[in-house]
Amino acid sequence: MTNRILIVDDTETMRLYEQLLLVGQGYEVEVAVDGLDALEKISRNRPDVVLLDIMMPRMDGIQCCKRIKGEDTTRDVKIVMVTTKSEYEKVKEAFAAGCDDYVTKPIDKNELLSKLQELLRFSQLREILRH
Secondary structure: OOOOEEEEOOOHHHHHHHHHHHHOOOOOEEEEOOOOHHHHHHHHOOOOOEEEEEOOOOOOOOHHHHHHHHHOOOOOOEEEEEEHHHHHHHHHHHHHHEEEEEEOOOOHHHHHHHHHHHHHHHHHHHHHHHO
């Protein structure tokens, strides 16, 4: 089973970096350019994890997180917020909105992969317990 990751970032360089990293690890990856684009893509192809930038146009990551976690069909999707160190106050807001974890830019490859594995393992265990 391939785990699906949605990368949401308004910066093309970040999307490409994360995409290359995750595809190289065997993940199925889709990208979105902002929160509205992400919600549309999630409704068509529910990911296991969303890597969600906080600061974006049209709909920021915190609003997007609230919408994802507020829907019955998507509340179990794991969300990792991607932020800069200067946005720490926003990280508190993101956790209040329901995010599951966060990483800071520049992204440490090993930290990101470790967090993804942990969140995916937790999701798989929850599915086993449901059945």
